[in-house]
Amino acid sequence: MSTAPWDDWDHIVKLDPDKTLVEGETFEDVCRTGTDALEIGGTLDVTTEKMQRVIDACAKYDVPLYQEPSNPAVVVEDDALDGYLVPTVLNAGDVFWIAGAHKEWARMEEIDWSRTFSEAYVIMNPEASVAELTEADCDLTAEDVAAYAEIAEHQFGQPIVYVEYSGTFGDPEVVAAAQSAMDDATLFYGGGIHDYDSAYAMAEHADTVVVGDLVHDEGVDAVRETVEGAKDAQKERTVGTTDA
Amino acid sequence: MSTAPWDDWDHIVKLDPDKTLVEGETFEDVCRTGTDALEIGGTLDVTTEKMQRVIDACAKYDVPLYQEPSNPAVVVEDDALDGYLVPTVLNAGDVFWIAGAHKEWARMEEIDWSRTFSEAYVIMNPEASVAELTEADCDLTAEDVAAYAEIAEHQFGQPIVYVEYSGTFGDPEVVAAAQSAMDDATLFYGGGIHDYDSAYAMAEHADTVVVGDLVHDEGVDAVRETVEGAKDAQKERTVGTTDA
Numbered sequence: 382m383s384t385a386p387w388d389d390w391d392h393i394v395k396l397d398p399d400k401t402l403v404e405g406e407t408f409e410d411v412c413r414t415g416t417d418a419l420e421i422g423g424t425l426d427v428t429t430e431k432m433q434r435v436i437d438a439c440a441k442y443d444v445p446l447y448q449e450p451s452n453p454a455v456v457v458e459d460d461a462l463d464g465y466l467v468p469t470v471l472n473a474g475d476v477f478w479i480a481g482a483h484k485e486w487a488r489m490e491e492i493d494w495s496r497t498f499s500e501a502y503v504i505m506n507p508e509a510s511v512a513e514l515t516e517a518d519c520d521l522t523a524e525d526v527a528a529y530a531e532i533a534e535h536q537f538g539q540p541i542v543y544v545e546y547s548g549t550f551g552d553p554e555v556v557a558a559a560q561s562a563m564d565d566a567t568l569f570y571g572g573g574i575h576d577y578d579s580a581y582a583m584a585e586h587a588d589t590v591v592v593g594d595l596v597h598d599e600g601v602d603a604v605r606e607t608v609e610g611a612k613d614a615q616k617e618r619t620v621g622t623t624d625a
Numbered sequence: 626m627s628t629a630p631w632d633d634w635d636h637i638v639k640l641d642p643d644k645t646l647v648e649g650e651t652f653e654d655v656c657r658t659g660t661d662a663l664e665i666g667g668t669l670d671v672t673t674e675k676m677q678r679v680i681d682a683c684a685k686y687d688v689p690l691y692q693e694p695s696n697p698a699v700v701v702e703d704d705a706l707d708g709y710l711v712p713t714v715l716n717a718g719d720v721f722w723i724a725g726a727h728k729e730w731a732r733m734e735e736i737d738w739s740r741t742f743s744e745a746y747v748i749m750n751p752e753a754s755v756a757e758l759t760e761a762d763c764d765l766t767a768e769d770v771a772a773y774a775e776i777a778e779h780q781f782g783q784p785i786v787y788v789e790y791s792g793t794f795g796d797p798e799v800v801a802a803a804q805s806a807m808d809d810a811t812l813f814y815g816g817g818i819h820d821y822d823s824a825y826a827m828a829e830h831a832d833t834v835v836v837g838d839l840v841h842d843e844g845v846d847a848v849r850e851t852v853e854g855a856k857d858a859q860k861e862r863t864v865g866t867t868d869a
Contacts, residue, residue: 467780471724479723480715480773483780487806488772494779528732529724535738536711536727538782562731 385498385540386445386463387567387589390417392580392611394604395449395571395593396439397423398431403600408435410601412442415608420466420591422449432457449500453486464496466541471501471529474516500541501533505555506572509547523555527562534566546572547593550579556586575603580610585618629742629784630689630707631811631833634661636824636855638848639693639815639837640683641667642675647844652679654845656686659852664710664835666693676701693744697730708740710785715745715773718760744785745777749799750816753791767799771806778810790816791837794823800830819847824854829862 394416400423402411412419421435432448432455439446440461449466450456456465467486470478486492503526504517512519521529526544533539544551544559550573560568570587574580575595583590590611596604638660644667646655656663665679676692676699683690684705693710694700700709714722730736747770748761756763765773770788777783788795788803794817804812814831818824819839827834834855840848 469780471728473720476717476720476723479720480776480781483776484715484769484772486772487775488768492775492779497779499780524732525728528728528730531731531736532724532727535736535741536713536743537724 385567387418387541387569390567390589391584391615392416392608393418393420393569393589393591394596395420395422395591396435397593397597398428398435399423399426400597402597406600408438409442411596411604412439412444414601414604415612416444416604417589418445418447420447420449422451422466427451427455429455429457433459436461452482453489456486456490462496464498466498466500468500468502468543469537469539470504470511470515470517471533471537472503472518472521474518478515498541499537499539500543500569501529501537501539502543502545503529503559505544505546505551506549508549509545511545511547521555523552523558526555527558530559530566530568531562534563539566541567541569543569543571543591544587546570549573550575551583553582553586556583560586560588574607575599577606577610577613580607581614582610584611584614588615629811631662631785631813634689634811634833635828635859636660636852637662637664637813637833637835638840639664639666639835640679641837641841642672642679643667643670644841646841650844652682653686655840655848656683656688658845658848659856660688660848661833662689662691664691664693666695666710671695671699673699673701677703680705696726697733700730700734706740708742710742710744712744712746712787713781713783714748714755714759714761715777715781716747716762716765718762722759742785743781743783744787744813745773745781745783746787746789747773747803749788749790749795750793752793753789755789755791765799767796767802770799771802774803774810774812775806778807783810785811785813787813787815787835788831790814793817794819795827797826797830800827804830804832818851819843821850821854821857824851825858828855828858832859 445463507519530542533542567588569589570583571591689707751763774786777786811832813833814827815835
């Protein structure tokens with residue numbers, strides 16, 4: 382089994398370049414929350430200029446920095462980035478979001494695949510703008526999500542499966558089902574993580590929890606709590622594994 | 626780089642369980658054409674009973690035998706099979722043929738991933754029944770096909786890219802473009818291969834040429850010619866590589 386940077390990530394902050402930080406807080410504060418990585422991305426109104434501003438602000442701190450481009454037009458080439466995490470939406474209703482956008486990107490640009498990695502998204506909140514954009518079929522059982530996770534890893538060779546409830550806190554049973562269907566791939570969870578307990582609850586099943594809106598709406602103290610929740614749950618899971 | 630069975634395949638015969646062989650010919654004759662592997666599959670009216678009959682008829686000969694299921698309902702579990710080559714259609718218009726059918730299969734069955742492998746199809750002939758079924762966007766330039774081949778290998782970890790012109794002989798420039806976009810994955814070509822010259826012409830670019838209708842319509846002598854054409858072209862390519 383090969384190792385990947387995200388093998389050791391318990392927690393990610395996702396920064397939306399179109400949103401501001403809480404008044405009085407800086408990107409340095411965000412980098413010092415204890416989070417393991419920053420993902421820069423967002424669905425709406427993202428431009429390369431806005432992306433670049435966030436990259437520049439975060440580059441000097443010792444936190445891995447990845448861009449998550451929502452479409453080929455916003456990809457920023459910058460050595461300050463550790464790489465690209467490129468979403469493919471397995472339950473999209475429009476083929477563009479599974480393979481079409483990616484084909485267009487490959488056609489237009491010389492892609493550095495040595496630092497470009499693929500996230501297999503399963504989008505679960507039909508109210509989210511990303512669900513609307515991708516025409517995602519969110520009417521999925523835990524077994525459906527587990528099956529998507531399984532084909533993501535085994536058929537599409539995806540190193541990361543991302544169960545995304547953005548805007549709402551998801552069903553831990555669904556996340557647990559996804560985890561149990563996977564062997565070596567890493568399970569990201571995003572949506573509604575806002576404090577220690579919510580982070581802990583999802584990190585009991587997911588390998589990595591992602592907070593997004595929280596950093597923009599509540600600020601770094603709240604983020605720090607979620608880092609602690611995620612890391613405590615992962616420690617428990619590791620102890621469990623060692624005991625078994 | 627890992628090795629895979631198809632690394633050494635120059636030629637495949639694809640058997641459609643819904644079609645008969647030429648009068649007076651047997652599956653033994655097909656296996657003795659010199660082809661490197663048999664793929665059992667077909668788009669229309671395939672049933673597990675018909676699949677099983679072909680598997681039984683071919684199992685005793687020393688040619689690798691793979692099922693290419695067109696949908697989860699026709700998968701046959703049989704130890705006589707060396708494995709499964711599962712199509713995913715990257716240029717499908719309906720998400721079902723990229724990830725949906727596969728999710729359903731994973732949900733319903735325990736899949737043996739150690740012998741289940743994924744083929745990334747790019748379907749190029751809009752007149753073909755498979756194009757109609759999958760609502761494929763066949764209006765693609767050589768650059769589009771190359772980009773699909775690139776993301777198949779690098780984003781979706783597909784070991785096999787399959788440029789499929791079924792029913793017509795394709796554009797060698799398109800096949801060459803796909804090959805040049807790929808590193809380690811294997812390029813299958815199918816469509817309109819009917820004699821030595823047509824096999825030779827595509828095998829100059831593709832790693833493996835596939836004949837299907839030919840075995841059912843013309844018979845094993847014609848198939849044998851295409852085996853020779855494919856193998857002669859591959860020998861030339863190898864010499865070219867060694868000289869360089």
